[in-house]
Amino acid sequence: MEPSLNGTGNGTASVKDSLVLDKVEKRYGDFVALEPTDLTIKAGEFITLLGPSGSGKTTILMSIAGFVAPSSGRMLLDGRDVTALPPERRNFGVVFQGYALFPHLSVYDNVAFPLRARGITGDAARPKIMAALEMAKLGAFAHRYPRQLSGGQQQRVALARSLVFSPELLLLDEPLSALDKALRKEFQTEFRSIHREVGSTFIYVTHDQEEALTMSDRIVILDRGRILQIAPPAELYERPATEFVAGFLGKSNFLRGKIASAQDGQVDIHMPGFAATANGNGIAAQAGQAAVAALRPEKIRLAAPAIGLEAVSCAVRGRVGDITYLGSSIEVEVRLADGETLLATVPAGQRSFVEGEEIVASWAPDAAILVRGNEASP
Amino acid sequence: MSAAAATSTGGSERLYWLMLLAPCVFLALFYLVPVLNVLVLSFTVPKPGLANYAELAQNGAVQRVLWTTLRIGAITTVLALGIGYVVAYALLQCGPRERQILLGIVVASFWISALIRAFAWVALLQSKGLVNSILLSTGLIESPLSLVRNELGVIIGMTHYMLPYAILPLYTSLRGIDDRLVPAARALGATPSQAFRWVFLPLSLPGLIGAGVIVMIFSLGFYITPAILGGGRTIMVAEFISVQISETLRWGLAAMLATVLLGAVLLLVMWLSRFMDVEQALRK
Amino acid sequence: MAALSVPSTPNGISLNRIVAWLAASFLLLPILVIIPISLTPERYLSLPTSSISFRHYGSLATDGRWTKSIVDSLVVGIGATVLATGLGVAFAVGAWRLGAPLARRLRLLLLAPIIVPPIVHAVAFYRAWATLGLLDTYLGLILIHAMKGLPFVVLTVAGTLANVDPRLEQAARSLGANPRQAMGWVVLPQIKAGIVAGAAFAFITSWDETIVALFVTSRAVNALPRRIWEGLADNIDPAIAALGTVMIVLTFAAVAISTLRSASAKA
Numbered sequence: 001m002e003p004s005l006n007g008t009g010n011g012t013a014s015v016k017d018s019l020v021l022d023k024v025e026k027r028y029g030d031f032v033a034l035e036p037t038d039l040t041i042k043a044g045e046f047i048t049l050l051g052p053s054g055s056g057k058t059t060i061l062m063s064i065a066g067f068v069a070p071s072s073g074r075m076l077l078d079g080r081d082v083t084a085l086p087p088e089r090r091n092f093g094v095v096f097q098g099y100a101l102f103p104h105l106s107v108y109d110n111v112a113f114p115l116r117a118r119g120i121t122g123d124a125a126r127p128k129i130m131a132a133l134e135m136a137k138l139g140a141f142a143h144r145y146p147r148q149l150s151g152g153q154q155q156r157v158a159l160a161r162s163l164v165f166s167p168e169l170l171l172l173d174e175p176l177s178a179l180d181k182a183l184r185k186e187f188q189t190e191f192r193s194i195h196r197e198v199g200s201t202f203i204y205v206t207h208d209q210e211e212a213l214t215m216s217d218r219i220v221i222l223d224r225g226r227i228l229q230i231a232p233p234a235e236l237y238e239r240p241a242t243e244f245v246a247g248f249l250g251k252s253n254f255l256r257g258k259i260a261s262a263q264d265g266q267v268d269i270h271m272p273g274f275a276a277t278a279n280g281n282g283i284a285a286q287a288g289q290a291a292v293a294a295l296r297p298e299k300i301r302l303a304a305p306a307i308g309l310e311a312v313s314c315a316v317r318g319r320v321g322d323i324t325y326l327g328s329s330i331e332v333e334v335r336l337a338d339g340e341t342l343l344a345t346v347p348a349g350q351r352s353f354v355e356g357e358e359i360v361a362s363w364a365p366d367a368a369i370l371v372r373g374n375e376a377s378p
Numbered sequence: 379m380s381a382a383a384a385t386s387t388g389g390s391e392r393l394y395w396l397m398l399l400a401p402c403v404f405l406a407l408f409y410l411v412p413v414l415n416v417l418v419l420s421f422t423v424p425k426p427g428l429a430n431y432a433e434l435a436q437n438g439a440v441q442r443v444l445w446t447t448l449r450i451g452a453i454t455t456v457l458a459l460g461i462g463y464v465v466a467y468a469l470l471q472c473g474p475r476e477r478q479i480l481l482g483i484v485v486a487s488f489w490i491s492a493l494i495r496a497f498a499w500v501a502l503l504q505s506k507g508l509v510n511s512i513l514l515s516t517g518l519i520e521s522p523l524s525l526v527r528n529e530l531g532v533i534i535g536m537t538h539y540m541l542p543y544a545i546l547p548l549y550t551s552l553r554g555i556d557d558r559l560v561p562a563a564r565a566l567g568a569t570p571s572q573a574f575r576w577v578f579l580p581l582s583l584p585g586l587i588g589a590g591v592i593v594m595i596f597s598l599g600f601y602i603t604p605a606i607l608g609g610g611r612t613i614m615v616a617e618f619i620s621v622q623i624s625e626t627l628r629w630g631l632a633a634m635l636a637t638v639l640l641g642a643v644l645l646l647v648m649w650l651s652r653f654m655d656v657e658q659a660l661r662k
Numbered sequence: 663m664a665a666l667s668v669p670s671t672p673n674g675i676s677l678n679r680i681v682a683w684l685a686a687s688f689l690l691l692p693i694l695v696i697i698p699i700s701l702t703p704e705r706y707l708s709l710p711t712s713s714i715s716f717r718h719y720g721s722l723a724t725d726g727r728w729t730k731s732i733v734d735s736l737v738v739g740i741g742a743t744v745l746a747t748g749l750g751v752a753f754a755v756g757a758w759r760l761g762a763p764l765a766r767r768l769r770l771l772l773l774a775p776i777i778v779p780p781i782v783h784a785v786a787f788y789r790a791w792a793t794l795g796l797l798d799t800y801l802g803l804i805l806i807h808a809m810k811g812l813p814f815v816v817l818t819v820a821g822t823l824a825n826v827d828p829r830l831e832q833a834a835r836s837l838g839a840n841p842r843q844a845m846g847w848v849v850l851p852q853i854k855a856g857i858v859a860g861a862a863f864a865f866i867t868s869w870d871e872t873i874v875a876l877f878v879t880s881r882a883v884n885a886l887p888r889r890i891w892e893g894l895a896d897n898i899d900p901a902i903a904a905l906g907t908v909m910i911v912l913t914f915a916a917v918a919i920s921t922l923r924s925a926s927a928k929a
Contacts, residue, residue, distance in 0.1 A: 394755070398753055412790035465681065465685045486910075493887055
């Protein structure tokens with residue numbers, strides 16, 4: 001069951017697929033929790049399902065775990081159909097939201113539980129349990145009960161318990177949502193290092209974009225029961241496919257207008273007060289169409305109005321509105337003549353701004369990215 | 379997100395459905411069928427028709443029994459609620475130690491069998507009983523008072539039995555009232571009695587109704603206490619039904635009265651379910 | 663919070679509390695009178711005047727009629743408790759796990775034996791048991807008492823289950839336990855206390871049940887309440903007071919233990 005890089009069949013260098021979701025769908029009566037979804041998870045990767053509540057991410061996770069039976073579609077594990085397999089025979093580890101530790105069992109017995117269910121008890125189980133406890137830094141707590149542990153320690157027990165039987169796949173359902181910010185940071189690093197150590201596939205569900213960006217090899221963005229984009233974190237941030245993705249992951253300005261021309265992967269967009277060039281982002285675009293481009297606030301430069309700047313294709317004149325000091329940076333609202341506003345984030349300490357001051361915002365020609373609008377998505 | 383509730387993976391569901399349905403089948407066969415049969419009997423014995431129900435309008439004895447049942451049920455309910463409310467209110471005010479002792483007494487008396495309690499009341503209240511002996515020996519009365527084998531005895535015994543049934547739900551309900559509201563009313567200028575009447579009492583009304591319905595339900599069908607303390611002179615409907623079966627063998631009349639009693643109780647339960655969770659109310 | 667609560671008079675003695683203690687004395691009064699009666703040396707109902715005697719306690723243990731009734735009550739009580747607990751736990755766990763609207767409606771059916779007046783039960787079971795040939799049999803009374811105890815088991819166990827995280831069962835399954843193992847290793851241990859309490863309620867329900875027993879049993883099965891009832895009908899036997907005293911002492915002990923337990927669990 002070890003994931004292997006030397007594929008048995010066609011000899012390509014690509015990593016073996018671990019789990020394939022083939023048009024998996026979940027309905028509750030008329031309510032669609034998950035539209036027919038395809039998803040291929042590679043062996044050994046750390047993949048995150050990210051989305052707001054109700055986006056279908058937990059439905060996907062619970063289908064993989066075997067607790068939600070898909071209304072239609074198949075799930076393949078190493079080419080084997082596991083759609084109807086009961087949860088206990090899938091051999092996946094699951095870390096539940098709120099941990100679901102057994103309150104009547106000690107830490108040791110919680111971790112021993114999966115081995116007991118597999119008929120491994122007593123001395124045969126002991127070394128595995130101790131190794132799992134060591135890995136989770138729980139050696140000193142083996143004989144405590146869950147209620148005697150802090151939230152962070154309970155998290156470690158849940159992790160040790162679901163890894164002790166060396167599952168191929170570890171499913172984590174918002175495991176950090178109950179912890180404070182400092183502990184969350186600590187666990188983000190730890191999850192990564194445990195992932196490297198054990199080499200299993202990790203499927204992680206969260207609504208926290210920072211968790212997703214820091215830990216994942218790939219992120220799956222979901223909204224209203226549908227996958228919007230699957231990409232590594234940097235690509236997702238730099239080249240969001242849709243308006244929703246751009247808005248959900250970090251802050252973004254949206255430039256709405258009509259396409260004046262499109263060629264060589266670049267589009268010119270005309271807004272009521274100004275025009276701008278945007279990266280075409282591989283989206284089929286024709287002159288005359290309505291279009292939306294995303295522009296990250298930190299890509300905008302602010303400068304005093306001077307002759308010549310307006311000649312740059314991506315620049316617009318406005319007045320300084322609200323100013324928010326954020327420590328290392330300053331967030332400046334720029335009010336444009338047509339009533340729209342742009343949000344710009346500039347490094348602190350370089351220049352001071354006064355509300356009402358006239359200013360020019362400019363950006364590099366490919367800083368703005370053409371995205372699919374929320375209404376226009378497929 | 380209802381992943382926990384809507385799980386369905388093969389055999390595990392079957393096990394739980396089996397667990398759920400087996401007791402229901404058992405109850406349907408051995409409970410529901412016999413009880414529904416009573417309803418059938420009331421229309422078919424001694425001969426098919428509404429003759430048994432016509433007795434409600436014609437038979438003076440039946441009417442007297444029903445009136446006695448309603449009257450004693452109502453008096454018991456009012457007494458149990460009145461005393462119960464004050465006790466529940468006091469339980470809120472007193473310290474934890476005192477509360478533990480008082481609640482212990484209430485709960486313990488709740489569990490003592492109705493028979494044993496009826497026996498004790500006979501011993502206390504009969505003409506040569508403890509109460510009369512004390513009153514006679516202190517010279518307060520010349521001849522023994524008749525405290526038992528009449529309606530007074532039944533009311534004393536039933537109030538005693540029902541009091542815990544009133545106190546416990548009332549206490550639960552009063553405890554649920556936000557204890558900052560009365561001080562808030564006082565801070566807004568209300569006198570203590572105004573704060574009670576305008577704020578606390580209205581908030582406790584659902585609990586009061588709930589406790590009242592529970593006491594009424596059990597009072598209407600009560601058998602042991604009225605039979606022993608009524609001494610054959612004050613007859614409530616349950617005892618009357620039993621006489622019809624074991625002595626006069628009028629099954630149709632007994633089944634009709636049982637159906638009427640059951641209908642009244644079910645109506646009260648349905649009404650109760652509008653004010654509170656019936657399961658909560660029945661939990662001991 | 664207590665300081666904020668409904669104002670009382672400064673010295674803490676209010677009319678309410680006086681009424682509360684009077685009500686408590688009223689509740690205790692029959693108990694207080696039963697204990698001395700049980701110690702009377704006479705054969706008839708009286709208070710001991712010159713000396714006390716335990717002869718009525720003795721007759722509980724030696725008089726064949728009392729011993730048979732005690733044994734009958736224990737047999738019926740234990741049988742009914744086992745049946746009610748098994749069925750009640752199965753139902754409560756099934757309803758908890760499935761959470762279906764149907765389960766909620768079925769729960770009302772299971773609660774019926776508390777709500778339906780006992781005299782209605784008496785009429786119903788007298789007829790039905792005569793047809794089935796169950797009159798005056800242990801099995802007949804055990805079945806009835808099991809049905810009367812069932813709602814208390816369901817209520818108590820459901821109350822405990824409400825605090826059990828349904829994800830525990832899922833966690834057990836994800837860790838490799840099959841449905842039966844998940845039930846035995848994870849769900850049932852969580853609700854042990856509720857099951858014990860429910861079983862105790864079921865046993866007490868059977869132990870106290872009088873009215874239906876009066877109708878469906880006669881000579882062969884003569885449980886205690888029926889025996890007491892007969893004792894009250896003819897000449898009142900002080901042995902009833904002795905029995906009552908034993909039961910009162912047991913009740914108070916049980917209440918005290920459970921109060922202390924819950925107090926120490928909170929601490």
